[in-house]
Amino acid sequence: MSEVLEGLLQKRASLAAELGALDVGIAAYRRAPAPIKSAAVQVKGTKPTMSLAARKKLSLLAKARWAKKRKEDKK
DSSP states (O other), X not given: XXXXXXXXXXXXXXXHHHHHHHHHHHHHHHHSOOOXXXXXXXXXXXXXXXXXXXXXXXXXXXXXXXXXXXXXXXX
16 A cells, blocks of 8 residues: 555656646746747738739739620620
8 A cells, every 4th residue: 555655646746846847937938028020920011012914914804704794694
């Protein structure tokens, strides 16, 4: 019976040490300053601009879709 008790007490001591280490890590993490995001990740509220050629291509595609839809609606 005492071997079982010794084993449980050793396990409890090792878990208490591990818990103490976790508490130290958590405290250190809480004291650390917030990470600074790199400039590449930060967005200043501007949207990427689309080139004129891309806008024209999208416009032509949209016009073609609408023309197709109007043609189908007439039938």
